[in-house]
Structure formats: structure tokens, C-alpha cells
Amino acid sequence: MSSVRRIAIVPAHNEEGAVGGVISELRAFDPSLDVVVVDDGSHDRTAEVAAAAGAFVVSLPFNLGIGAAVQTGFQFALAGRYDEAVRLDGDGQHDPRELPKLIGPLERGEADVVVGSRFAAGSDEHRPALARRIGIVFFARLVSLLTRQRVTDTTSGFQALNARGIAIFAVDYPHDYPEVEATVMVHKHRLRLLEVPVRMREREHGASSITALRSIYYMCKVTLALFVSMARRYATP
Numbered sequence: 001m002s003s004v005r006r007i008a009i010v011p012a013h014n015e016e017g018a019v020g021g022v023i024s025e026l027r028a029f030d031p032s033l034d035v036v037v038v039d040d041g042s043h044d045r046t047a048e049v050a051a052a053a054g055a056f057v058v059s060l061p062f063n064l065g066i067g068a069a070v071q072t073g074f075q076f077a078l079a080g081r082y083d084e085a086v087r088l089d090g091d092g093q094h095d096p097r098e099l100p101k102l103i104g105p106l107e108r109g110e111a112d113v114v115v116g117s118r119f120a121a122g123s124d125e126h127r128p129a130l131a132r133r134i135g136i137v138f139f140a141r142l143v144s145l146l147t148r149q150r151v152t153d154t155t156s157g158f159q160a161l162n163a164r165g166i167a168i169f170a171v172d173y174p175h176d177y178p179e180v181e182a183t184v185m186v187h188k189h190r191l192r193l194l195e196v197p198v199r200m201r202e203r204e205h206g207a208s209s210i211t212a213l214r215s216i217y218y219m220c221k222v223t224l225a226l227f228v229s230m231a232r233r234y235a236t237p
Helices: 019-029 046-052 066-079 096-107 130-147 163-171 179-188 212-231
Strands: 006-012 034-040 056-060 084-087 113-117 159-162 193-197
Touching: 006 019, 006 046, 006 066, 019 034, 019 046, 019 096, 034 046, 034 066, 046 056, 056 066, 066 084, 066 163, 084 096, 084 163, 096 113, 096 159, 096 193, 130 179, 130 212, 159 163, 163 179, 179 193, 179 212
Parallel strands: 006 034, 006 084, 034 056, 113 193
Antiparallel strands: 084 159, 113 159
16 A cells, blocks of 8 residues: 555444454555544444544544434544545445455546445346335436446445545535435545445445335435535525
């Protein structure tokens, strides 16, 4: 690995069964990599397990949602003056062995934000639930139209960012189902976005919070938020 100061941001809510393994895999990938786990108001031992595994732990006072947890991680990275950040979920679905695919374009100066896509050419045959798959396809097409750049996986939380991306998301980041809106933010801030194909694993512990009913709410709310975002005169409020 290079001498770049890099941190892994791991948002986690009730992931005591998986977060320790995520940190161990990150350490195996790069022993010098700093890891911050943002414990989003968990009711289990997520924070204790993460600390015992050697990660920095930021505990939110109650469950604020994935967007707030991720933004807290970016604020931690900005305060620590890290050059790059990688983001992956605390449930073990994102494989740290895939990180070189995301980090490489940053190191070569080809992108400011790199997203690991489950659906880009060359990725594995990932098959999410039907309701989620419909939402993914819908938003991929809508965001591609709005940004005039083809994207295939606007809901991926597997990302790598340079210092400019860290600074922007530390200041302003969508809170409720954030990844789709964040893709539009990248476009509004004129950051270079690149998708790379990655393999993702099935969740081993816990359960997804995205139900069929929530998927409908998600699609309506985020669609409205996207058009509001595009109508902003300035990229941040």
C-alpha cells in the first residue's frame, strides 16, 4: 500500500455478530488502515466488539439513521485530515479484498469518488429481493438521466473517496436512504464519479430494514428529493 493516510468508515446498527469480522478483514487487507465504526444507537454490543477489535468507535446517542452515521464518519475523517476514505457496511456484505478495485482509480487520479457496483459489467450475479431490485433499476435510470452519466448501482454503500469528496460529504450528506441523493450531489459538485464491478456477499447476521412497504416509501421520497436537489441553485444549502 502507498503512504497515503486512509481510513475505513463503517456505519453499524446492532451488528455485534458481524462488525468484529469486518474489522479483522480490513486489518488483514492493510494493517496500517485506520478504522472508525460509527455505532448508530445500537442496543447490542456493537460498540464494545468494535473497540475490542481495535477500531475507533463513535457512538451516537440514539439511532439517527444510515445517512447521519455515514456523515459522522466523514466528519471524523475530515477532522483527522485523512487523504482518502473507504466506506463499507458493518454487516459483512462488502468484501475488503475488493478494495483495491476502488482505491486504484483514486491513486491514479482518475476519480474523486469510486463506487463498487453489483451490476456493472464484470460484476457477479447479485440478486437482491424483487422490491429492492425494482428500486435499484428505477433509480439507476433516473439518476443516469439527471446526471447524463450512466450509473448502474445508486444504492451501493461500498465506496472510496479522496480528500475533496470527504470534505463535501462531511458538510452535507443526505440522511434518509442517502446513496441515491449522494450520487446527484457528486454531479452537482462536479466530482468525478466512477463505478467499478465488485462482488458482494450475502448478509450473515441481522436483517435488512428495507421491506416492500418501505421500498415504496423510499422510491417516492427519494424521487422528490432528487428533483429538489437538481433544482437547487447551489450544491449545498
